[in-house]
Each structure stands twice: as C-alpha cells, then as structure tokens.
Amino acid sequence: VARLHAIFGGKNPHPNFVVGGAPCPIDLNSDSAINSKRLSEVQDIVNRMKSFVNQVYVPDTLAVASFYKDWFFRGEGLARSGMDRVTGDYMGMLATVMNALAIQDALEALDVHARVTSALEINAVCEPYIRRRAIRHLEKGRVVVMAAGTGNPFFTTDTAASLRAIEIGADVLLKATKVDGVYDSDPAKDPEASRYETVSYDRVITDKLGVMDATAIVMCRDNHLPLRVFDLTRANAIAEALTGDKIGTLVSA
Numbered sequence: 001v002a003r004l005h006a007i008f009g010g011k012n013p014h015p016n017f018v019v020g021g022a023p024c025p026i027d028l029n030s031d032s033a034i035n036s037k038r039l040s041e042v043q044d045i046v047n048r049m050k051s052f053v054n055q056v057y058v059p060d061t062l063a064v065a066s067f068y069k070d071w072f073f074r075g076e077g078l079a080r081s082g083m084d085r086v087t088g089d090y091m092g093m094l095a096t097v098m099n100a101l102a103i104q105d106a107l108e109a110l111d112v113h114a115r116v117t118s119a120l121e122i123n124a125v126c127e128p129y130i131r132r133r134a135i136r137h138l139e140k141g142r143v144v145v146m147a148a149g150t151g152n153p154f155f156t157t158d159t160a161a162s163l164r165a166i167e168i169g170a171d172v173l174l175k176a177t178k179v180d181g182v183y184d185s186d187p188a189k190d191p192e193a194s195r196y197e198t199v200s201y202d203r204v205i206t207d208k209l210g211v212m213d214a215t216a217i218v219m220c221r222d223n224h225l226p227l228r229v230f231d232l233t234r235a236n237a238i239a240e241a242l243t244g245d246k247i248g249t250l251v252s253a
Contacts, residue, residue: 089153093120096157100147101125107143114143119151119160131167138168158212162219173225174241175212176232181249182211198250211251220251227251 100116107114115137116126127133129146137144149160158175165173179187180195182204187193201221204211211217211229220227230237230248240247 086153090120092157093148093151096149097122097126097147100145103145104143112143113141114145116145116147119146119148129164134164135168156213156216158216159219162212162216162225165225166219166223170225173220173227174238175227175229176238177229178231178233179229180231180234180247182209182229182251184209186210196249197246198252200253201251204251211249217251221253224253 097116097118097120100118104114104116117129117134118126119129121128126147129148129151134144134146146160146164149155149157150163161173161175182196182199183190183193184196184207185193187195199209201217203209204217205214211227212220217227219225228241228248228250230241232238234247237247
C-alpha cells in the first residue's frame, strides 16, 4: 500500500492529508442571496478535490480538511462595514461548516467515509470537535473534515489549522492558496519579487511576509510543525506535495 505522507498526519497509525476549501456562495448583497460566481468556485474546488482523491486516495490513507480565511465575508471585513466583529466572525465559522458538509458529501459520493467535526456544536448536521474522537476516526480510516475554526471570535482559521494539526500530532501542515509559495514582497505588485524555496518562521514574522497570521506561525514554530505553502490552482499540486515533491515554499526552523 502506498503511504503518502503529509498535512495533518504522522503520529497516529495512519498518514493524514489536508484537502482545501471553497468560498461560501451566500452573498448578503445579492437579491437571490446566492453569488453565482462563488457557487461556481465551490463546484470547481469540489471537482478538483474529487480528482485528487481519485489520484492518491488508497486504503489506510486518510484526508483531513480544515478551512482557511477569505471563503466568506471575513469577520474583520464585516466589522469595517459596520457589523459587530464577533457576529461577523461567527458568520464566517458557520460558512466553513457549510463548506465542510459539501466536501463530506463529495467524498461520500466517491465511497470515501468522511466525518465533519465542528468547533461550534451543531448536532443536527455534524459532530462537535473532540480531539480523541477525531483521532479515533482517523485510526478507523475515515476522512475528518474540521470546520468552524477554533469556535472563538478574533481567532483566524489559520490559527485553527495550526492548532488542530498540533493536537493530532501532524508531521506537516500544507496551506493551499492562490500563489505558488512565499515571496519577499507581493508578487502582484512587485514584478521583481523573489520566491523562497525555504524560509524560517522568524523571518516570516519579522518581515511580515503574510503567510499566515502571526499567532498561527508562532504556534507552528513553538511546536516544531513545518508548513508548506503552495498554489492550489496548479494541476496535481496537492498530490505532488503529498508525494514529497519540492513544491511551493517550506516554512520551518
């Protein structure tokens, strides 16, 4: 059996993987409450996730999904528009639960057993996140989709991803994003921006490279959790990362 190693995995009987997420299609500014562009993006992500599972999913090989920022109105952005920041953060958490349910449904359509766990208790649709229970699901060969961040406002889902990875004893955290790694400046604004193949946690923090929020990076650093940042839109990117290819940027000590 092929043992593909990475993302949220390592110190339990199985390797574990992370599969990305998608924008929530709900749009409070739309007359129909559904943003068709975001809905299309959700479908595209789900289709790519199915392709990924078809490529690399084998018996005794698991996947774990956690959800990152910018897939719904971020609480901070809503606060700038006049909404209470705490309310905005909770709306974002609920949006990640919706995404998690979509990922679970897509996986089960491929006959892959999956469980959604949420930091917010929503017992009618998913399990509450309990560390030992999540690890037990992994030991049984199930995909665990972790949603709702940490369950607390003011903490990003980057921080939640780091926290969950540390809790379950991950070997590495993969962050799939829209750029092909970490740059010394914004590549969208600076044509001479240079990409790092490897970079230290401390440089990320000191130079404010914007990989993840500072809390998440400090948690990775203090718990010796490597972080690999890569471009999700690149074909077969996750499969390449899982098989050890030097893709994107590795953030470590």
